[in-house]
Amino acid sequence: MIKNFKWLLLVSLTFVACNSDEEPFVDPNSTDGTPLTAGTADFSKYVSLGNSLTAGYSDNALFYAGQDSSYPNILASQFALVGGGEFTIPYMSDNTGGLLLGGTQIAGTRLYFNGTGPVPVPGTPTTDITNVLSGPFNNMGVPGAKSFHLLAPGYGNVAGVLSGQANPYFVRFASSPSTTVLADALAQNPTFFSLWIGNNDVLAYATSGGSGTNQTGNLNPATYGPNDITDPNVFANVYNTLVDQLTANGAKGVVANLPYVTTIPYFTTVPYNPVPLDAATAGQLNAGFAAYNNGLLFAQSNGLLTAAEVARRTITFSASSTNALLITDSYLTNLTSFGIPSLRQATSEDLIVLPARSFIGTTVGGNPAQVNGVSVPLADNWVLTKDEIQEVRVATDAYNATIESIANAKGLAFVNANALQTQIANGGITANNFTITSAYVTGGGFSLDGVHPSPRGYALIANKFLEAINATYGSNFKGVNVGLYRILYPMDPLNF
Template identity: 50%
Template sequence: MKKITYIFLSSLLLVFTNCNDPEDVDLDPIVIEEAKPELTAGSANFSNYISLGNSLTAGFTDGALFQAGQNFSTPNILSQKFAMVGGGDFVQPLTSDNFGGLAAGGNRIQAPRLVFGGAGPVPLESVIGPVTVGTDIALNNPTGPFNNLGVPGAKSFHLLAPGYGNLGNVSLGLANPYFVRMTGSNPNISILEMAASQSPTFFSLWIGNNDVLGYATTGGDGTNPITPIDGPPGVGFANTYGALIQTLAATGAQGVVANIPDVTSIPHFTTVPFNPLDPSNPDFAAQIPTLNTIFGALNQIFTALGATERIISFSTTEANAVVIRDESLTDFSAQITGALNANPGFPVFVQQFGLPPQAAPLVAGLLGTTYGQARQATADDLFVLPSSTVIGTVNMEAAGALVAQGLSATLAGQFSVEGISLPLADKWVLTPEEQTEIANATDAFNAIISAAASQAGLAFVDANALLNQLANGGITSGQYTLTASLVTGGAFSLDGIHPTARGYALIANEFMKAIDATYGSNFEDSGNLVNVGEYPTNFSPTLQ
C-alpha cells in the first residue's frame, strides 16, 4: 500500500485594504497621549541576572537550538529590558551557526532545525541540501560564565545532578550534551551550583515542563516516565523544587518563577486529527472492502465478548479514524485466536489471501496478537505530531516479521500499514487515561511551584493560564493575535512544542508584568513591554 497523505495545513492569506482618496477622508481629532512615567526597577536588583530552566529558557525553537533562536530567548529579551534599569551583561552559550543540531567529535548527535516546506514542517536539509553541523561539544565549546543556564531536555532533578555536563558521561546517557557546552574546566558542576557560584542578584526559574512532557511526547509508553512527586531532592519533584528555591534564595537573589503549561494543549498534540483516513484517496479506498471483510470477522468476536466499543469499520463516504493499540484494554488475543480456530469456515476465509487452508492457525494467531488490544481512535485521543509521517506507511519491521512466518512480501505489507491494518503503537497516541495522568501530575507540580513562590516572596508567572488562552481563542498583543495553531498561529514553532521568537516575546512580557506586581517595577506602565510584532514567527531556510 502506498503512503497516504492526510494532513493539510492552511496557508496564510494577507488582506490589504485600499485607502480612500484624500477628499473622502475625515481628519480625526488630534489625540494627545498622556506622558508615561519613567522606567524604574522598583526594589528589584537586576545587576547580575541568571536564568535557569530547560529548552524554553534556552531559546530552543523549530526543533533545534541555533543562534537566532537563542538571541530571541525569553531571558535574553528580559536582559535587554533589565539593562535599562541597572542590569549587567547577559552571556549565552551561543551555538556556532543557524543550522542547529549538535556534533560530538565530528559525528552528528542532534539534527538541524526544521523549516516550513510549503505545507508543513520539513527538515532543513530537505530544502537546502546537506549541511555540516558546526556546534561540536568535543571541539568548540564557548567560554563562560554564562547567564543563560537553560539546558534543553533538562528535568527538575537534572539541575541538581553532578556530572550532568561531563562529556565522558554523554555516551552513558548520564549527561546532557547542551550542558557539556557550558561546564568548561569544571565538568562535574551541577546547573544549580553553576548558578549559585555567580552570586546572582536576580534569577528566573522555569523548570518542570520536561517532567511531564517527556512522558507525553513518547505517547505515555513508559520509556520516559513522569517525575514522581515525592522523594528526596534530586528524585521527587516537591523536594527538588524546594531545594532549587532554597539554594537560590540563600544567595540573597530576588527572582521570578513560572509554572508548567498543560502540555496536551500544544500543537504537538492537537494538529494530527484522530480521523485522517480519507476514502476519496484511491490508495486507501481500494483497501476498504478487504479491510471491512477482515475486521468483520473480528467484530463478531468483539460483539460476542460484549466489547462493541472495539468494533472497527471503515466508511466509503466519511473520514475514518485510525486503528490504535490501547494498552488499557483487556487483552483478547487468546479469545480472538481461539474463536477463529474454532470457526470451521475460517480455513476457507484465509484462502482469499492466497494462503492454503493449512495456514489458518497461523493467521488466527497473528490476528489475535495484532488486534487483542485494538480499537479505532476517538476524538478523545491525541496524536503526537510525528505520527503524521507514519500513518498510512508500511512498518517494515512488522512486515519483515510476517514474511519470516511464511507470508508473502505483498501480503505482509498489506497487513503492516500503520493505523490501518496495523494498530498504531502506544508511542504515537495519548489515550484519555494517559492524558489524565499528565493532568494530575501537572496540577500537582503547579501547586508546588505556586506555594514555593509565595513562601519565598518571588514573582510568579502563570504559564499554564497563558497557554490556555492561546489554545482557546488566542491572545491579542498590539496588532497581532497569537493562537496555538501550528504554522499559522504565530505562537508555536514548527516542532509544535517550543514557541516562536514572537511567542518568546509574549512570554517575556508576562514575566515583566509579574515582576512589576512583586517588586514595584513599571515595565508595563512605562510602555516598556516589548512589541511582539517586531519578532519573527519563522526563519528562512537560507539563514546560516
C-alpha cells in the same frame, strides 16, 4: 493699581509657562509613561535556569538566532534599562543547529518550512560539544533537562553523553565535568533569577505516546528512564531545594508553572479521524475485522468484557472522509491469551502526535492491504491515549501546586504559563495588533517542532514574565512589541 498689575503679571507668566514648547517627560518603556523603575528588585546580576524553553530552543534545535530570541535574553534587554548587568549566553556556533561530538553528528539540524512542510536545514553542524566554552553564563537553560537534572553532579561530563547520563548542551558550558547546573548559577551570586523547570518531567512521556513509565511512588530518579513521568514528591523536593538556595542570599526572582502539554500543536494538529474511505474499501475493512468484533462479543458472553468496553473496542468503518484511526491501547483488558489483540479506533479524547502525519496511510512492505492507521493499528508511540493524557495532567497539576505554593511562600513573582497556553490554544491572545494562536505553522506562537515557541511566542512569554515582575516588585516595564519578532526562520542561515 500697582497691586492689580502684579496679579496680572503673575497670571501672564503662569500662562506662558503652561504653553511653553517643553513637553512633560514620557518614558516609552514604562507601562504608564512615568520614569522606568526596577521597583524593589535588583537586576544587576540576572541568571536564568530552566530547560529548552529557557535556552531559546526552536524548530527542533538550538541555534544562535534562536538563543538571541530566548525569553531570558528579552528580559535582560529590559532589565538593562534599569541597571541590569551584562547577560551572557553560551551561544551555538551557527544558525544551522545540531551538535557534533568529536566530529560525529549526534543531533540534527533545525527545521525550516519549504512551502509544503517542515524539513531539516541542509548542512552539517559546526557546534562540537568537546569545544568547552569559558563562562560563566547567565542563561543556564539546558535543553532536555528535567527538574532533578539541575541538581545532578556530572550532568556536564562529556563521558556520560552517549550513555544518557550527561547532557551535551550543558557539557559545552559547565564550569567542570562534576559541577551541577545550580552550582554554576549560584557561583554568579545572582541578585535576580528566573526559574522555569518541570516541562520535561512529563513532556518526554507525552511525546513518546506514553511509552515510558509513570514513576509516581518511586522516589529514586536515578532509576528513571528518559521517557518517564517524575514522581510529584521528587519534583517538590527538588523544586524546594532550588528555590531555597537561589533565595538564600536575598535574591528575588520570577517562576512559572507548566502548561498542559496536550494544548501544544504537537498534539493538536493531526486529527483522530483523518481516514477517507469509499464504500467498497470500508466494506472490505469491516469484513476483515468481523472476526475481531465477534471475538469481543464472545469475551462479553463469558464475562471477560463489559458491554461498554465491547462498544469502545468494536471497529467499524464507513464511506466517509472522517474515519477514525485504528490504534493499539495497552489500557484495554488484556485478552491476548485468547487471541484477541488490544485494538480500538481513536476518539476525540485521544491525541495523535505530530510526526504521525507522515506515517499514517503508509503501507507495510508496500502491501496496499496493510495500511498504517487503517488496517494496521498505530503503535503506542504514535498516540497519547485518554488514559495517558490523564496521567500527564495529574502529574502536571501536582507540579503546578508545588510551584505556586513555593512562589507564594517565598514572595516570588509567579507566571501562570498554564493559563497562558490554554488561552493561546483556545482562540489566541492579541498583542500589538497580532493574534497569536497555537495553530501549527500559521498561528505564530509555535515553531515548526510543534513544542517550542517561535521568536514571537518567546516575546509574548517575556512580556508575561514582566507583567508578573511588575505586579510583585513594583516595577513598570512595558515590555517588547511582539510584532517585531518573526514567526519562521528562512532556510538560509545567512539571511536572517
